[in-house]
Amino acid sequence: MSQLYLVTPPRIEVATFPDALAAALDAGPVACVQLRLKDAAEDEVRRAIDALRPVAQARDVAFLVNDRADLAVELGCDGAHLGQEDLGPGGVAAARRMLGGLSLGVTCHSSRHLAMEAAEAGADYVAFGAFFPTATKQAKTRAEVDIIAWWADVMEVPCVAIGGITPENCAPLVEAGADFLAVVGAVWNHPDGPAAGVRAMLAAMTLAENPKS
Ligand SMILES: Cc1ncc(COP(=O)(O)OP(=O)(O)O)c(N)n1
Numbered sequence: 001m002s003q004l005y006l007v008t009p010p011r012i013e014v015a016t017f018p019d020a021l022a023a024a025l026d027a028g029p030v031a032c033v034q035l036r037l038k039d040a041a042e043d044e045v046r047r048a049i050d051a052l053r054p055v056a057q058a059r060d061v062a063f064l065v066n067d068r069a070d071l072a073v074e075l076g077c078d079g080a081h082l083g084q085e086d087l088g089p090g091g092v093a094a095a096r097r098m099l100g101g102l103s104l105g106v107t108c109h110s111s112r113h114l115a116m117e118a119a120e121a122g123a124d125y126v127a128f129g130a131f132f133p134t135a136t137k138q139a140k141t142r143a144e145v146d147i148i149a150w151w152a153d154v155m156e157v158p159c160v161a162i163g164g165i166t167p168e169n170c171a172p173l174v175e176a177g178a179d180f181l182a183v184v185g186a187v188w189n190h191p192d193g194p195a196a197g198v199r200a201m202l203a204a205m206t207l208a209e210n211p212k213s
């Protein structure tokens with residue numbers, strides 16, 4: 001069964017975003033929130049972690065930080081998501097050691113090789129993408145749905161699908177066995193607000209799991 005993985009917009013208002021996050025998380029089951037601030041000073045990232053982590057953790061939703069395993073450990077988060085360029089010279093194994101028992105997710109683009117390496121070095125999940133065109137970032141790679149089916153078939157480590165995922169296009173990823181669907185725009189840019197975005201994603205995912213319901 002696929003679960004919803006919510007990534008924050010790249011820029012937020014730290015004063016007001018906690019309420020928006022609470023509304024999104026109260027709209028239905030979300031497995032994980034990733035704080036992904038781009039072009040933010042460290043001080044702002046720290047303030048955002050302090051403001052948002054309790055919102056997620058109070059609801060038993062895992063709170064991960066993008067790019068910064070050190071802050072995840074220091075500030076009581078549940079883990080970190082690291083891309084290939086965020087990994088230091090020690091690679092995934094060094095990040096694994098730094099995070100101890102916290103969760104570690106690793107971007108693997110559309111590479112089976114990177115994903116196998118990450119899983120073997122201790123990643124808790126591997127992320128593939130981008131599956132669809134996305135306005136949230138300039139994605140470096142395009143991934144095809146068959147990488148999800150292959151991964152689900154041969155590996156135990158969970159996989160995340162990301163990139164341009166919406167209620168309208170998510171069904172093949174669910175059917176292929178993605179453990180998590182990670183979204184930004186589908187929730188935060190929903191015309192009726194983030195709660196409506198979460199409900200729409202969950203409804204589409206449920207329908208894809210049970211097409212006859
Ligand atoms: C769940 C998830 N998957 C992939 C990414 C992308 O990470 P990365 O390649 O490090 O790119 P940035 O997010 O840092 O721009 C992600 N953040 N989350």
Ligand SMILES: Cc1nc(C(=O)O)sc1CCOP(=O)(O)O
Pocket residue numbers: 007107109128129130131133134135136137139140141162163164165182183184185186
């Ligand atoms: C953060 C991120 N990483 C991607 C990758 O392909 O690795 S695509 C992406 C953006 C996801 O946002 P949206 O759901 O709005 O498309």
Ligand SMILES: [Mg+2]
Pocket residue numbers: 066067081082083086
């Ligand atoms: Mg990164």
